[in-house]
Amino acid sequence: MDIFLQQIINGLVQGSVYALVALGYTMVYGILGLINFAHGEVVMVGALAAISALTALMGWGAPIWLALPLSVLFSIAACMALGYTIERVAYRPLRHAPRLAPLITAIGVSIVLQNLAMMIWGRGYLPFPTLFTNQSHTLGGAIINDIQLIIFSSALLMMAGLMVIVHRTRLGRAMRAVAENQHAAQLMGVDVNRVISLTFMLGSALAAVAGLMVSANYGLAHYYMGFLLGLKAFTAAVLGGIGNLRGAMVGGLLLGLIESLGAGYIGDLTHGFFGSNYQDVFAFIVLIGVLVFRPSGLLGERLAERA
Amino acid sequence: MFSQSKKEDILRNVLKGFPHPLSRKWTRGISVWLMCLGVLLLPFITDAALGRGWVRIADFSMLYIMLALGLNIVVGYAGLLDLGYIAFFAVGAYTYALAGSPHLALAFPAIFPDGVHLPFWLVLPLGAILAGIFGVLLGAPTLRLRGDYLAIVTLGFGEIIRIFMNNLNAPINFTNGPQGISRIDPIQVGGVSLNATQELFGITLPSVHLYFYLFLSLTLVIVLVSQRLEHSRIGRAWMAIREDEVAASAMGLNTRNLKLLAFAMGAMFGGVSGTLFAGFQGFVSPESFSLMESVMILCMVVLGGMGNIAGVIVGGVLLAILPEVLRHSVVPLQQSLFGKVLIDPESLRMLLFGTALILMMLYRPAGLLPSRLRRRELDDEEKVETL
Numbered sequence: 096m097d098i099f100l101q102q103i104i105n106g107l108v109q110g111s112v113y114a115l116v117a118l119g120y121t122m123v124y125g126i127l128g129l130i131n132f133a134h135g136e137v138v139m140v141g142a143l144a145a146i147s148a149l150t151a152l153m154g155w156g157a158p159i160w161l162a163l164p165l166s167v168l169f170s171i172a173a174c175m176a177l178g179y180t181i182e183r184v185a186y187r188p189l190r191h192a193p194r195l196a197p198l199i200t201a202i203g204v205s206i207v208l209q210n211l212a213m214m215i216w217g218r219g220y221l222p223f224p225t226l227f228t229n230q231s232h233t234l235g236g237a238i239i240n241d242i243q244l245i246i247f248s249s250a251l252l253m254m255a256g257l258m259v260i261v262h263r264t265r266l267g268r269a270m271r272a273v274a275e276n277q278h279a280a281q282l283m284g285v286d287v288n289r290v291i292s293l294t295f296m297l298g299s300a301l302a303a304v305a306g307l308m309v310s311a312n313y314g315l316a317h318y319y320m321g322f323l324l325g326l327k328a329f330t331a332a333v334l335g336g337i338g339n340l341r342g343a344m345v346g347g348l349l350l351g352l353i354e355s356l357g358a359g360y361i362g363d364l365t366h367g368f369f370g371s372n373y374q375d376v377f378a379f380i381v382l383i384g385v386l387v388f389r390p391s392g393l394l395g396e397r398l399a400e401r402a
Numbered sequence: 403m404f405s406q407s408k409k410e411d412i413l414r415n416v417l418k419g420f421p422h423p424l425s426r427k428w429t430r431g432i433s434v435w436l437m438c439l440g441v442l443l444l445p446f447i448t449d450a451a452l453g454r455g456w457v458r459i460a461d462f463s464m465l466y467i468m469l470a471l472g473l474n475i476v477v478g479y480a481g482l483l484d485l486g487y488i489a490f491f492a493v494g495a496y497t498y499a500l501a502g503s504p505h506l507a508l509a510f511p512a513i514f515p516d517g518v519h520l521p522f523w524l525v526l527p528l529g530a531i532l533a534g535i536f537g538v539l540l541g542a543p544t545l546r547l548r549g550d551y552l553a554i555v556t557l558g559f560g561e562i563i564r565i566f567m568n569n570l571n572a573p574i575n576f577t578n579g580p581q582g583i584s585r586i587d588p589i590q591v592g593g594v595s596l597n598a599t600q601e602l603f604g605i606t607l608p609s610v611h612l613y614f615y616l617f618l619s620l621t622l623v624i625v626l627v628s629q630r631l632e633h634s635r636i637g638r639a640w641m642a643i644r645e646d647e648v649a650a651s652a653m654g655l656n657t658r659n660l661k662l663l664a665f666a667m668g669a670m671f672g673g674v675s676g677t678l679f680a681g682f683q684g685f686v687s688p689e690s691f692s693l694m695e696s697v698m699i700l701c702m703v704v705l706g707g708m709g710n711i712a713g714v715i716v717g718g719v720l721l722a723i724l725p726e727v728l729r730h731s732v733v734p735l736q737q738s739l740f741g742k743v744l745i746d747p748e749s750l751r752m753l754l755f756g757t758a759l760i761l762m763m764l765y766r767p768a769g770l771l772p773s774r775l776r777r778r779e780l781d782d783e784e785k786v787e788t789l
Contacts, residue, residue: 130550132554184760195549199759200760206694210749214749322561368573368574390551
């Protein structure tokens with residue numbers, strides 16, 4: 096088995112999930128100049144809602160071709176509603192407040208969501224139901240299974256879909272206009288509040304799917320999963336250049352690769368001093384590194400410091 | 403002979419020499435003295451009224467006040483959001499845990515056969531400086547950028563430091579992993595251990611009482627430092643940066659270094675309370691330093707009023723007591739209502755903290771006891787539209 100190729104595959108699969116979540120961060124940042132700390136929790140809610148729906152539907156004897164799309168839709172709808180509510184409650188009233196205020200409400204929202212999720216779904220791990228026999232395929236000495244294939248391809252599909260929405264539709268044009276200059280967009284007849292709400296909902300829909308993917312990949316979900324995932328996806332967004340959609344995708348895939356290669360080889364490189372349990376540290380090192388050497392990210396052209 | 407107003411003037415002049423028994427100055431003086439007396443006697447009062455456990459809680463609330471005052475420098479004065487503040491507390495705690503316990507004998511039996519046992523008063527500044535160094539290392543790359551980055555980097559740091567605490571037990575056992583480090587030396591003051599009941603001027607002082615007075619005096623030092631800082635040149639510079647960074651830098655302030663100073667100083671306060679915590683508990687483990695603790699301290703600062711020392715103290719006391727109150731009220735209440743415990747007090751507490759953060763920002767952004775300046779700044783009315 097080729098370890099290098101295996102780590103590349105794992106990294107790309109994990110990275111595509113990061114990319115989906117990072118898109119949510121970057122879209123909101125592009126439009127409002129605000130880091131939506133609660134985004135990671137939306138992913139968590141998406142995962143847990145999808146698992147609940149799947150388990151319930153399968154329990155009623157629904158066939159998988161019906162249960163899976165229905166629960167995906169359910170989870171997307173739940174997350175969109177959640178994203179809309181978060182924006183309405185925690186960000187909109189503070190849009191002109193000092194920058195500290197929305198950051199504090201954001202952390203408040205994520206604490207509330209985490210604890211609500213813990214009350215609803217419990218403290219333990221929720222297993223992802225087995226939908227089909229997950230077959231493994233060998234690919235040049237490495238193994239990739241069906242779920243990983245589905246995750247990677249549907250993530251790419253969703254990113255392509257988002258690009259179409261942003262670049263080809265009326266809503267996308269309005270979003271770009273608001274990102275460019277809110278006041279000018281308003282003067283041109285764009286309903287800024289509606290565009291911002293829709294941006295949050297779009298990001299949350301991606302987050303719901305990402306949550307489903309993560310929990311399917313690992314076979315479980317729990318109330319605390321959103322925190323670290325959100326942090327990493329944010330890192331991915333910064334790596335690619337926050338505010339830049341293509342950057343978020345590139346950053347996500349790249350971070351996935353860095354992480355899995357790093358975790359795969361850190362033991363050999365440090366002669367066993369650090370093991371793969373330090374996997375989560377890589378994202379942080381990448382974040383600090385990017386902020387020191389290239390705060391605008393790989394593809395970002397705008398300066399990170401906007402006073 | 404005299405007009406009415408003239409008469410009143412004379413009367414007022416005569417009375418000036420004698421403060422009216424109900425004048426504000428007089429009542430204020432009395433209440434301040436009463437409060438001081440109350441705080442001094444607090445361990446005895448709580449011990450008699452509520453039991454020894456509550457004296458311990460009072461000790462912890464002193465630690466929390468120190469932490470909240472430290473975070474207040476960062477969030478309240480300089481307006482920087484630090485979401486991983488507990489990490490600096492952890493640095494301080496682990497510094498004393500390693501430098502004042504038999505633990506290192508496990509990792510380096512040849513060098514330290516009985517572990518390291520440095521005196522507490524040497525480790526205290528050491529822990530503070532170490533925490534400050536971590537603060538600088540973390541702040542240097544992020545503080546020249548927008549404040550949001552600092553928030554997320556500190557959030558990450560708080561988590562990373564826990565990963566290290568949990569995993570640095572192999573191959574060389576530094577932190578003893580999730581089990582934590584125990585048998586930490588008790589704090590000694592002038593050769594007297596605070597871990598045993600002491601007799602002083604005929605008064606019996608149990609260990610928790612002794613720690614209370616130690617923490618109280620250090621809290622007073624921190625309050626004093628905070629107060630002096632607030633009105634110093636540096637403090638005013640911090641507030642200028644908080645209110646308008648561009649304007650502050652146009653006035654010739656080196657904003658990056660000043661922000662770094664605030665961040666490092668906050669971290670040092672965290673380190674100080676961390677070393678105290680380790681000595682008081684005699685035991686540290688990664689569990690004590692979770693994100694929830696950072697959020698709780700932030701909540702203390704926000705609830706009381708960012709930038710206001712009295713407010714922060716009130717916030718600290720309230721939130722340190724809250725979990726105990728919840729534990730004693732929520733469980734029996736639910737049991738009598740539903741027959742079982744539906745919501746455990748721990749998650750209810752966090753839910754309350756989160757909600758408080760949101761509601762405070764929406765409705766009372768300047769806190770329950772706002773500082774005058776902060777209120778003016780955070781008030782919505784004089785919003786300036788920038789195009």
